[in-house]
Amino acid sequence: MKRGLVLGALLALGALAVVKAQPPDPNAPKVVTVDKVKDNLWVLKGGGGNTAVFATANGVVVVDAKNPGWGTPILNKIKELTPKPVTMLINTHTHGDHVSGNVEFPATVDVVVQENTKANMEKMDIFKQNNNRGMAKRTFKDRMTLGKGADQIDLYYFGPGHTNGDAIVVFPALRTAHIGDLFASKGLPLVDGANGGSVLHYPDTLNKVHAGVKNVDTLINGHSDTTTTWADLKEFADFNQDFLTWAEGALKSGKAPEAAAAEWKVPAKYTGYSSQVSTLFGGVAGRLTRLQEEMKK
Numbered sequence: 272m273k274r275g276l277v278l279g280a281l282l283a284l285g286a287l288a289v290v291k292a293q294p295p296d297p298n299a300p301k302v303v304t305v306d307k308v309k310d311n312l313w314v315l316k317g318g319g320g321n322t323a324v325f326a327t328a329n330g331v332v333v334v335d336a337k338n339p340g341w342g343t344p345i346l347n348k349i350k351e352l353t354p355k356p357v358t359m360l361i362n363t364h365t366h367g368d369h370v371s372g373n374v375e376f377p378a379t380v381d382v383v384v385q386e387n388t389k390a391n392m393e394k395m396d397i398f399k400q401n402n403n404r405g406m407a408k409r410t411f412k413d414r415m416t417l418g419k420g421a422d423q424i425d426l427y428y429f430g431p432g433h434t435n436g437d438a439i440v441v442f443p444a445l446r447t448a449h450i451g452d453l454f455a456s457k458g459l460p461l462v463d464g465a466n467g468g469s470v471l472h473y474p475d476t477l478n479k480v481h482a483g484v485k486n487v488d489t490l491i492n493g494h495s496d497t498t499t500t501w502a503d504l505k506e507f508a509d510f511n512q513d514f515l516t517w518a519e520g521a522l523k524s525g526k527a528p529e530a531a532a533a534e535w536k537v538p539a540k541y542t543g544y545s546s547q548v549s550t551l552f553g554g555v556a557g558r559l560t561r562l563q564e565e566m567k568k
């Protein structure tokens with residue numbers, strides 16, 4: 272019980288750090304920038320996680336809605352791209368920098384998430400404070416197909432990683448997918464244990480994505496500045512496997528998480544990988560602590 276309280280306090284600190292990293296100054300201009308990925312698919316950057324905008328025959332599907340206050344800037348930017356109405360919103364996972372803007376979308380918009388993500392979203396204050404506006408309306412467990420032909424979207428869930436509800440959103444006609452924070456960028460991924468994330472299963476989950484999803488060339492990542500490739504996903508899975516192998520070895524040798532963490536660095540073969548590790552969720556030591564808990568189960 273006491274341990275749970277301490278963990279809760281640490282997570283609260285983590286949540287504060289998120290806010291600190293992007294101060295919610297209501298007067299600061301909310302600038303959304305646009306990258307065109309395909310003729311009817313764009314990435315909207317700024318204000319949290321990357322947002323995908325997919326124009327179908329009858330409406331616009333949005334993937335992820337950024338930090339609090341960024342829903343309206345997203346909707347305004349979409350009006351510059353297409354006259355079609357926004358009809359659907361998909362969230363890749365529960366984090367505040369991906370779902371908070373949901374509450375600013377019209378109440379008629381369909382909201383679709385993985386079922387564990389809905390349970391995680393139900394714990395968030397922002398939805399309670401907004402009368403449940405923007406809350407998930409439909410869920411899937413492992414797989415769901417929406418629409419057909421050029422408009423088809425396939426949703427997949429392959430197991431725990433960044434959280435226990437990381438959806439892969441595939442646009443098959445465009446050979447492109449939004450992979451959210453399961454592959455946020457080239458660097459050590461964050462693992463949110465309180466929302467079911469797993470250091471132990473992370474590489475497996477990535478390998479299942481790589482083996483289980485076909486005909487995708489381009490990935491929209493949760494936080495990277497540019498898109499990545501299917502080959503980058505395999506490399507990222509290997510990077511996470513190498514991290515896990517190292518971490519298991521360090522813990523088995525009896526090292527404490529803090530001591531082991533100080534020794535970790537990006538293996539030289541992973542060129543272009545960031546050596547900056549966020550302190551969210553306890554940094555490298557936090558990942559080792561999470562792994563230690565998982566290894567005891």
Ligand SMILES: [Zn+2]
Nearest residue numbers: 364366433452
């Ligand atoms: Zn996240």
